[in-house]
Each structure stands twice: as C-alpha cells, then as structure tokens.
Amino acid sequence: MSSPIVATYLLETAFSLEQAAEIIVSEQSTGTFMPIAGETESLKERHRARILSIQPLESSPFPSLPGAKIPSGSKGEYKRGIVQIAFPYENIGPSIPNVLATVAGNLFELEELSGIRLIDLELPEAFSERYEGPRYGIGGTREMTGVYGRPIIGTIIKPNVGLPTEQLRLIVRELASAGIDFIKDDEVHGNPPYAPLEERVKTAMEEIERAADRTGKKTMYAFNITDDIEPMLRHLETVQRHGGNCVMVSINSIGLAGVAHLRKHAQVCIHGHRNQWGMMSRYPYLGMSFAAYQKLCRLSGVDHLHVNGLNNKFYEDNASVIDGVRGCLTPIRDESDRVLPVLSSKQWAGSAPQTYRELQTVDVMNIAGGGIHGHPGGFGAGFRSFVQGWEAALAGVPLEEYAAGRPELRQALDLLG
C-alpha cells in the first residue's frame, strides 16, 4: 500500500483546531452535511483522511478571513495552528490536478475556517513515476551554457513590450557577442501581433548562432511560449526548429497540467515564471506557501523557477526569498530534481556580495533588466559588470577594490552604488 498524500495547513478557526481539522477531513474525503446510506464504517476506515498532528500557535482576537462562523458560546477567539492531514493515495491516484482538488479544493471556502493556507505537501513515490521532474535542472543548464563556479547571469529583453523585431536583433547581437549566459523574454511579452514569436525566435537565434560561431559560447534564450496548449506546443516546435535550447512559461497561466504537458514534449529547458503567484500567496492566512508550490512546479517539470531577488521591488522580504532559494535547492527525492532558483528584480553587480553572503551558493540564475540595459557602457559592459560583481563576492573582495582596473564594474558602481 502506498504512503499517503500529506498536506500541512496553517489553520485559523473559532472552533477548536480538532473540529476544524475534522471538517477538512470530512469535506475532502468522505462526508456530506448529513449521514447517508452508502457511507459505511468499513468504507470510512479505508478512505477517510486522517489527522496526523495538530500544533497550536498563538490565537488571534480577529478573524483573518471574512464569513467565518462562530460556534455558540465562543469567546470570540480565533485559534491558530499547524495541522497535518494524510489523504489516502488510493482516493486519488498519481494526478496533480486531482490532488489539488482534494488538498486545495473547496476547503478555502469553509465557513468554519477564518484562515487556511496550504504550507507543505508530500507526495508518494507513484507521482515520481508519472511526473518526470526537471529534464535538465541545474547540471543540464550549466552544461548547455558552459558556466561553472558562478551563477548563470542573464538579462530580460527590455523594453518589455513594443520592441520591433529588428531592434531585438541588435540587442541580442550585442548581448550574445558579449558572451552573456542567458537572455529571457519578459513575461508580459508573448506572441503579440506586432512582433510574432516565430519572427523573434528566428531573428534571435540567427544572432545567437552567429555570435556562438565567433565566441564559442551559445547564449541560452528563454523564449516566452506561454499560450493555450496547442499554440504553446507550436511555439515550442518553432524554438526547437531554430536551435533554441530554452522556453519560458507563465506557470499560472498554463497551469501545472500545462507545464507537465510541455515537459512531455520539450527537448529544451523549461524556464518557469511564477507571475500571478502573489494572488495565491500574499495574504498570510490564505492560499499556498512557496514550499508546497515549488514542489509541484518541479515535479511538473520546470528546470528554472523564479523566486524574486534580495531587496526586490516587490513586497517579499529577504527571509522569504532566501527560503524560496533553499527550497528549490533541496532535493525532494534526489539531486536531480533540484532546479535553478531565478533571482530577479533590482539585481545588478552590486547585489552580488549580499546575495552570496546570504545564500552561500552559486547555484542560482541571477538576472537583471535595468541593471544590464541601463549600464552606460552598453549591454555587454552591463553583463561583464555583473560577472565582476559576482567574482568579487566569491573572492571576498570589496566591490570598490575589485573595481580597480575593471571599468565595467567601476561604471556600474558609479551609476547605482
């Protein structure tokens, strides 16, 4: 018999934590609002979910979510706690879409809860048989880019919308000629009428191949193929036909089912962008934690996964970003399912020392938009300054000192330092 699917929740309720956990168990395995004929004891025994543990936390005087019911005689106190529930594997089978309907289904709407967040998820072995996980992961991405001993450093094409394809050509030419490791499309740039993806792929790959012939280094380009299922696979074909080695998708736009489908067809790296993630995670007493989400993304097959950068322009604080990076780098079954965390937003040469100090790893992708495009020496100098920032960080040499004789880093520090 398979081990169960174990979901860990942060709960808040005006009932007891035990009652709240029982309601989840009943709602998401056997049970309706009144006793019914077919629900025998032996059926319940085999198929009912089980509460594994309940760990109380400090209560709150206020409900975190609206519409929560208060039991009669309640003192108006909202109990909080961490609750682990085991759902029999046999109820569901090895299907992430069906797991989600159980562990993250209607329960967010239950009136007995004033707060509920899925904070972790453990899936049994059978899932690893159906879902192949990252095809390339960290090792494969290093092999394809030829970058070892430091982060994979890249940029986002800017302006993120409106760029004519012939201007894209010039940008890619300059970046690829400078030997940049990685380029990606912006997530708001997919396949717009004014610059169709096929044209952009053809143009960018021409420049990348031409630069590779000269420099011996082939820049990885993550083309944003986010779209409906069939067009997405057509875009994938386009990228593969033109010699591209990476595609990007907005994970929450195509769904985890879309990612798993792409993984079955793609011979290239899958760069996973998590836009829309804030919608299901920013409020602390609702939604899902990154700890659960990243496991599902990895199992579904992404090779790279966005995590924000330190000191980013978003609401996420550094402790949470660091947790996210560590999550991506922690094996689920083994080393092969680790994925590259992608540090992005307000990144530049000057971010490297703190990033390295806090993370103590080079197994990240570090990408800069303005930090490379805004460099006074041009895109190539922007890339080199970012590499130099990381070299300084790894050598433990202060940036100001390392900038001596390195004009690209010097210029970056003068502009942004």
Add this chain to the structure above:
Amino acid sequence: MSSPIVATYLLETAFSLEQAAEIIVSEQSTGTFMPIAGETESLKERHRARILSIQPLESSPFPSLPGAKIPSGSKGEYKRGIVQIAFPYENIGPSIPNVLATVAGNLFELEELSGIRLIDLELPEAFSERYEGPRYGIGGTREMTGVYGRPIIGTIIKPNVGLPTEQLRLIVRELASAGIDFIKDDEVHGNPPYAPLEERVKTAMEEIERAADRTGKKTMYAFNITDDIEPMLRHLETVQRHGGNCVMVSINSIGLAGVAHLRKHAQVCIHGHRNQWGMMSRYPYLGMSFAAYQKLCRLSGVDHLHVNGLNNKFYEDNASVIDGVRGCLTPIRDESDRVLPVLSSKQWAGSAPQTYRELQTVDVMNIAGGGIHGHPGGFGAGFRSFVQGWEAALAGVPLEEYAAGRPELRQALDLLG
C-alpha cells in the same frame, strides 16, 4: 485598430491612487526600475497602458496586505479606489494565458500596493474568434436533458470517495430510473486506483441507457475527467465512446488553457467546477472577483459553472451567490455565451422557494448531495421531492400546502424542514 483589454481593479495604497495606477501601467506595459535606451517616446505612445478612470473610495487606517511600502511623509492612511486600466490589444494578442500574465501578473506583489483585486475584465472581439465559448450553454443543456420551464435538477454521487463501481451501478440505476435530470461526480473523485474512470463510465452509462430505453429520458452524467492534458483527453474519449454527454473538470486544476483545450476536443457539455476558487477570492483585497473569473471560464468554453447555493455551507453570503448567478446569465457578446449557474451545497426541496424568489429565473442547475441521498424514500423520492419543491416555488404555493398528496415532498419537509 482593436479596442483595448480593459481591467478594473480594486486598489489600496499608501501612495496616491494616481501613483499606484501609474506603477501598474509601467510594470505591466513598458518600464523597468530605471530609464533605458530603447524605450522611446513613440514606443511608449503606441504600447503604454492607459488609466481610464480612478474612483476613490473610503480610506483605511490599516494595510490589507503585508509588505506594503509607505511613502516618506505619509500620514499612515491607505487610499482605496476603483481603477480602470486599458492595455493595448496589440501588446498581447488574443491569448488568455498572456492576458493573465499582464492583467494579473506580478502586480499582486507590488510593494506600492497594500491591496489589489482584479474585479472586472473586458476583452476585445478578437478573443471571441479564438475562443469558442460554450458549445451548448443553457439551450443545449435543456435540449439534451429535455427539461424546460424549471431548473435542471441533479445530484452528486455520494459517498464522494470510496464507492466501489458495483455500488455506483445501483445508485445510478435508481437515479436514472427515477428520471433524474443530472448526476455528477464529486470533485474529489477523479480516476482513483480502486474505481478507475473507464470502469465507472461504462457502468454508469449502461444503467443510464437502460433506464432511458424504459423512461424515454436520458440522464446527463458529468464524469469528472480532471487530469493532466493527455489523460484528460483520453477520459473524454472514454465518455464519448460510451455515449456520455457531459464531462466535468476542476477548472483551476487544469487551468483555463486546459479548459480551452478541452473545448476544442469535446463534443459533449463541459461542467465547470471552481474548487480552489476560494484561494484566489476569499480575501477581499487580493485576487480576483467572480465577475472577471466567470467571463474567462465562459470564453474558455464551460457550459455550466458552479456558484454555490443560497445558504450554503461555505463562507459566501447570498448577495454574492446571487451576483454570481446573474453574472453567468448576462450575455458577454450575445445570448449564446450565457452558461448555466450551478447552485450546490445544502440544497434540497425546501431551498427552492427562496432561491426562486431571489433569482427570478429557472435557468439554473440545482444539485443536492445529502438532500437527495438522505431522503427516507430513496434517491428517486429525493429527486421528486426536489422537483416538487421547485413546482411549488414556481406556482407560488407554500411548500406545506403543496406537500399535500405529494409524499416525497412531505417526507423531505418532515426530515429537513
């Protein structure tokens, strides 16, 4: 030139509403955190999103979301308002996954916002060319079930997990013989190892066809085919091969891209279950409103869409349920894109009068789990009592009066009234 994509947001910010709206415009069309070379004025003119309107609401002394930045000199007041933004169609093209990356992308994470919710969305004509909308909708579902002049009434197979297929046979036999309009699987029941979908489809359809031969009425059964893309299409084939005329999916498990993909392949009704919806909607200052969500679901191709029932077991109040029903019944382009709202949770014969009084329509699907399975006279009597409840509601006759000479309704009232 196409009309733009118009997104309406509820915003909360410690900045001015104008500044907050400008930040969204910049983040989601042109712009990075510093000025860059390629971002010319003419490019901005063509591709920049535009603020259409800003309507202030009452401020809040507290931020609704964590991590929100406060401008220097702020009085600690969080301004709230409704902001409409137009995104040029040319930036995106007719792709829902790419629209989502723009109108609902990173912006939920912006530190300048302490609250953000997408409350409405208008898409230009080109989307209606790519996305076919409901194939059957309300009219087609009525034609297939032969039910006119009252809601389509149905039930959910219970117990929702653990039922052996041979017991399912007996339940379907009784329900279909009683001429029930509609049966659906529970959303937590997909394709589990102990009762594979193919077996269940075969068994249920045998009983439905056999009953139809006797009664002349073919019960519609929404088989839960939620799964990864390829298995989902296999399940669809199974249902169609065995003469089924409806499939159900957990919309948020397969993604809107999955729904649109299914719509392209399915010759049967698509019953859309919105489980996980609470995750992106329950907190009022984050996520998405049903007004926006239901439009996306309909465009993607569902024929039926869950909305909760009045006085349900969830947190949602009746005003919100009523709004949801009206949304589904309001044409986007024309009558053909209206879909059947599915009223579910704590429904039974006795709910009908209030439901009809509040909604003033019969164009709903009304389904009961316990309300039919728990009827002392059996499933058939449960169904008949529910129809009688609606007959009374439509005739404007009190239930107690209508129950005279109608033992099924009488028993239901005695048990639950």
